[in-house]
Structure formats: C-alpha cells, structure tokens
Amino acid sequence: MTDTTHPATATFTTRDPATGRTLAAHPVHGPEDVARAVDRARAAGARWAALPAARRRAHLLAWKRTLAEELDEVAGSVAAETGKPLGDARLELLLTLEHVAWAARNAGRVLRRRRVRTGPAAANQAASVVHRPLGVVGVIGPWNYPVYTPMGSIGYALAAGNAVVFKPSEYTPATGVLLARLFDRAVPGFAGLFGVVTGAAETGAALAASGVDKLAFTGSPGTARKVMEECARSLTPFLAECGGKDAVLVTADADLGAAADAIVWGALGNAGQTCAGVERVYAVRAVHAELVDRVVERARGLRPGSGPDAAYGPMTMPGQDEVVRRHVDAAVAAGAGAPLGAVETPDGPFVAPVVLVDVPEDSPAMTEETFGPTVAINAVADVDEAVRRANASRYALGAAVFCGSRRAGAAIAARLRAGAVSVNSVLGFAAVPALPFGGSGDSGFGRIHGAEGLRAFTAPQSVTVRRFAPPVDLTSFTTAPAAKARAVALMRWLHTRR
Ligand code: NAD
Numbered sequence: 001m002t003d004t005t006h007p008a009t010a011t012f013t014t015r016d017p018a019t020g021r022t023l024a025a026h027p028v029h030g031p032e033d034v035a036r037a038v039d040r041a042r043a044a045g046a047r048w049a050a051l052p053a054a055r056r057r058a059h060l061l062a063w064k065r066t067l068a069e070e071l072d073e074v075a076g077s078v079a080a081e082t083g084k085p086l087g088d089a090r091l092e093l094l095l096t097l098e099h100v101a102w103a104a105r106n107a108g109r110v111l112r113r114r115r116v117r118t119g120p121a122a123a124n125q126a127a128s129v130v131h132r133p134l135g136v137v138g139v140i141g142p143w144n145y146p147v148y149t150p151m152g153s154i155g156y157a158l159a160a161g162n163a164v165v166f167k168p169s170e171y172t173p174a175t176g177v178l179l180a181r182l183f184d185r186a187v188p189g190f191a192g193l194f195g196v197v198t199g200a201a202e203t204g205a206a207l208a209a210s211g212v213d214k215l216a217f218t219g220s221p222g223t224a225r226k227v228m229e230e231c232a233r234s235l236t237p238f239l240a241e242c243g244g245k246d247a248v249l250v251t252a253d254a255d256l257g258a259a260a261d262a263i264v265w266g267a268l269g270n271a272g273q274t275c276a277g278v279e280r281v282y283a284v285r286a287v288h289a290e291l292v293d294r295v296v297e298r299a300r301g302l303r304p305g306s307g308p309d310a311a312y313g314p315m316t317m318p319g320q321d322e323v324v325r326r327h328v329d330a331a332v333a334a335g336a337g338a339p340l341g342a343v344e345t346p347d348g349p350f351v352a353p354v355v356l357v358d359v360p361e362d363s364p365a366m367t368e369e370t371f372g373p374t375v376a377i378n379a380v381a382d383v384d385e386a387v388r389r390a391n392a393s394r395y396a397l398g399a400a401v402f403c404g405s406r407r408a409g410a411a412i413a414a415r416l417r418a419g420a421v422s423v424n425s426v427l428g429f430a431a432v433p434a435l436p437f438g439g440s441g442d443s444g445f446g447r448i449h450g451a452e453g454l455r456a457f458t459a460p461q462s463v464t465v466r467r468f469a470p471p472v473d474l475t476s477f478t479t480a481p482a483a484k485a486r487a488v489a490l491m492r493w494l495h496t497r498r
Pocket of ligand 1: 140141142143144145149167168169170199200201202203204205206208218219220221222223224226227241242243244274275276369397438443
C-alpha cells in the first residue's frame with residue numbers, strides 16, 4: 001500500500017529460497033490497512049471507469065512499456081524471491097507483457113455496448129447489452145509465477161475499468177509492490193487505483209472480507225475453500241484458479257523425441273512448481289519404454305541450482321521438498337519403478353529430477369499435486385484408456401496430447417476434461433492471450449485471460465429502449481382482455497408451429 005500515514009506495526013521477512021539469505025521486511029497489513037487501500041482504490045476507480053476505453057488502453061500500454069523497460073529489475077525481484085533462474089523470470093515477464101498488451105487493446109472491443117435482436121414479443125424495443133466494471137477487484141496471488149499469474153487478473157480487471165487491490169504471496173511481496181510502483185510511475189494521477197497490501201493468510205482474509213466487488217484468487221484448492229467461505233458471508237463474487245495434476249497423452253504414432261523434450265520441460269521447468277505443469281504421462285504400451293528412455297536421457301543431464309548453468313531453481317516454499325519426497329517414496333513403496341532420481345535424497349531446497357514409471361493410480365504421485373521436479377509415466381493399452389485415466393483426476397486444469405496426426409490429436413483433446421489442452425506441445429495456451437484459462441473440480445472455476453477473462457471482471461447491463469407503442473400492450477392494465485387473448489393465441493401459434 002502506498003499510503004504511509006498509517007504504518008502497520010508488525011512486519012514479516014522474506015528470504016532467498018536458494019540461500020536462506022534475508023531479503024527484506026514488509027508490513028503485515030491488517031483489516032484497517034486493507035479497508036484504506038480499498039477506499040483509495042474505489043475513489044481512483046470511479047475516475048478510471050469514467051475514462052473512454054481508448055484512454056485506459058493508452059495508460060495500460062504505457063504501463064506495459066514501463067514493465068518492458070524495467071524488465072531486468074522486475075525479473076531480478078522474481079528471481080530473488082522465488083529462487084528461479086533469471087532467464088525463467090525474464091520469460092515469465094515476456095509472457096505477461098503479451099497479456100497486458102492484449103487486455104489493453106481488446107477491452108474496448110469486447111466490452112462495448114452491442115445490440116441484440118429483440119424477437120417478436122418485443123419487436124417495438126431496441127435492445128443492447130454492455131459490460132460495466134464491477135468497481136474494486138481484490139486479487140490474492142501465489143508465489144510460483146508472482147507476475148504472470150496474478151496479472152491474469154490484475155491486467156484484465158484494470159483493462160475492464162476496475163480498480164485493484166492486490167495481496168501478493170507472503171513469499172513474493174516485493175514483486176507485487178514493484179508492479180504497483182511501476183504502475184504509478186507509468187499512469188500518473190491515479191494513485192491507489194492499483195494498490196498492494198502485504199501479509200499472509202490474515203491479510204488475504206481481510207481482503208476477502210473488505211467489501212471488494214469481486215475476489216480473484218490463485219492458489220491451492222484448500223485455501224480457495226477458506227477464501228470462498230469468507231466471500232460467502234458478504235456474497236462477494238469469487239473466482240478460483242487452483243492447482244492441477246496435468247496429464248500428457250502419447251499415442252503410438254507420436255514424435256517421441258518432441259514428446260520427451262516437452263515432457264521434461266513441462267515437468268521440471270520452474271522445479272515443477274507450475275499449476276499447469278506436467279505431472280502424469282499416459283503413453284500407449286507400444287512406445288512406453290522408448291519414451292521413458294528418452295525422458296530419462298534428457299532429464300539426467302539437468303541440474304537444479306542457483307548458478308547460471310542451473311536448469312531450474314530450488315523449492316520456493318520451505319518444506320515442499322518433504323511433499324515431493326513423500327509422493328516419490330509412497331510410489332516406490334507401492335511398486336513403482338524409478339529409472340531416475342528417486343533414491344537420491346533431496347539436497348535442501350534443491351531437488352534433482354525424478355522419473356517414475358508404473359505408478360499405481362491411487363498413489364499420491366498420481367492423485368495429489370506434487371509441485372516438484374518429478375514426472376510419472378504410465379503405460380496404457382490404448383488412447384481410450386489414456387483418456388479415461390487422464391480424466392479420472394479430481395483436478396482438471398491443463399493437458400497435452402502428442403499424436404502423429406494433428407487432426408486426431410485435436411479429436412483426443414476434445415475428449416479431455418481440462419480447461420486448456422495443447423496438441424504436440426505443452427503449455428502452448430499460456431502464450432496466447434486470447435485464450436481463456438481456468439479449470440474445474442479442484443482446479444477451481446471461472447476464467448482469466450481472453451475475452452472471458454475481461455468479462456469476468458464486469459457485470460453485463462441489459463437495456464431496452466421502447467421505439468414505438470406495440471399493437472397490443474401486454475404490460476398495461478388498460479389493454480382490452482380480448483386483444484390480449486388474440487395476442488396470446490398468436491404467440492401460442494408461433495411456438496407450436498413446426
Ligand atoms: P496458497 O493457497 O498457499 O496461497 C495462495 C495465496 O492465498 C497466498 O497469497 C496466501 O497468502 C493466501 N492465503 C492463504 N490463506 C488465506 C486465507 N485464509 N484467506 C485469504 N488468503 C489466504 O498457494 P501458494 O502456495 O501460494 O500457490 C501454489 C498453488 O497455486 C498451487 O496449488 C498452484 O497449482 C496454484 N496455482 C494455480 C494457478 C492457476 O492459474 N490455476 C497459477 C499458479 C499457481
């Protein structure tokens with residue numbers, strides 16, 4: 001929060017997960033601080049909403065340019081707070097810039113008033129619908145992609161004409177504060193429009209209870225349930241982007257080299273701490289062994305660390321290495337094979353790649369989000385079994401299909417219970433801002449990104465304008481009963497006709 005006249009008393013400290021080095025102290029904002037941030041956002045938001053769409057677009061594109069100019073500073077903050085390699089942080093920023101640009105450029109077109117047909121019962125009316133901003137949108141974010149992920153809500157909510165109060169993860173507060181500082185620099189005259197409050201669960205709970213007009217949450221399903229409960233008290237609309245257990249399906253005619261390359265990147269990139277990362281692979285039996293060999297061969301050479309040659313960084317959250325170890329140990333104890341990695345003990349926050357095979361489907365490595373640099377590759381009899389197993393998860397976020405035929409791949413994609421599917425790549429959808437993103441089941445509900453992601457932060461308003469008096473006015477006490485009966489008979493005839 002940029003208002004320093006009421007400093008919060010308590011603070012919390014962030015650390016570099018790779019080294020344990022202390023990074024900075026940040027205020028723990030309580031309910032009063034949050035309420036002040038929401039008030040300031042609401043005041044600035046009224047002026048923001050009143051701007052023509054073209055002016056908001058210009059302001060947001062200015063912010064995007066500033067973010068691009070300061071890319072190294074923002075990426076440096078992301079790398080320091082999450083431990084991920086600087087190159088990964090830069091890539092995260094580049095994808096974010098694409099989304100901010102798309103939201104800025106398309107909000108006017110997607111949300112503008114459009115006429116709709118009235119139908120015979122209201123032929124005397126002109127009808128239109130417009131999508132209006134909600135007011136103040138609260139955003140609660142995770143740490144794994146501390147810019148890309150929350151910006152799917154922040155950028156789209158601002159583009160739709162809202163103000164935003166953002167609570168970044170307690171692991172990445174400096175990155176959140178930096179985003180708001182750069183916004184204030186690029187968009188002068190709107191102080192508080194994009195406010196940031198820092199803290200952990202209590203601050204997030206205060207934001208959910210603050211009377212914001214919608215709460216966009218990204219994080220784990222367990223936390224989503226708590227935040228939704230808080231939102232339920234005030235009927236605050238809620239959007240949940242939660243975890244995943246994404247599957248990759250590999251058919252017999254797939255390009256195994258391409259599939260292995262994508263699986264290794266999708267499973268191990270960002271140390272596996274990606275909501276739509278690859279956690280499960282179902283390969284038809286005929287190619288299973290060769291695929292496993294190729295994945296192991298590629299993964300074997302990858303090393304976690306904090307230097308420039310590291311493929312990925314540490315587990316960002318303390319204790320996450322224990323979750324990974326529990327899943328791997330349980331899988332091996334239940335009879336899974338481990339052609340790579342499982343016997344190695346995690347080295348503090350750094351976890352070497354793990355490849356598991358033949359993992360029982362009821363093992364936590366197949367049912368729970370592991371969020372680590374592991375992948376389980378199971379053999380299936382055919383595509384039908386692959387689809388059935390992929391769909392059996394309580395999560396339904398992303399998925400991928402590797403298939404020799406693009407058309408057949410797309411047909412398999414259509415059978416998957418997932419919010420986004422890539423054919424012959426992984427996470428292909430993440431770089432296409434026009435595509436909505438979100439899941440169902442334990443992966444949450446609602447959509448960010450794309451036109452749906454803009455509309456998610458608006459309320460449609462329907463308007464009718466009476467153009468002339470109808471021949472028979474059915475909404476008047478003065479209309480003669482016989483005329484009403486004739487109108488009813490006519491409408492009935494219209495609706496019974498074949
Ligand atoms: P988390 O659920 O622990 O925390 C998420 C946020 O909620 C944090 O800002 C946290 O401070 C806040 N919070 C915690 N308790 C709260 C409460 N009671 N009331 C209000 N706020 C509260 O998740 P995380 O560890 O930060 O993030 C990892 C999770 O996020 C993974 O499950 C990952 O899959 C998911 N994720 C999903 C997406 C997506 O778009 N679907 C993207 C990135 C991450």
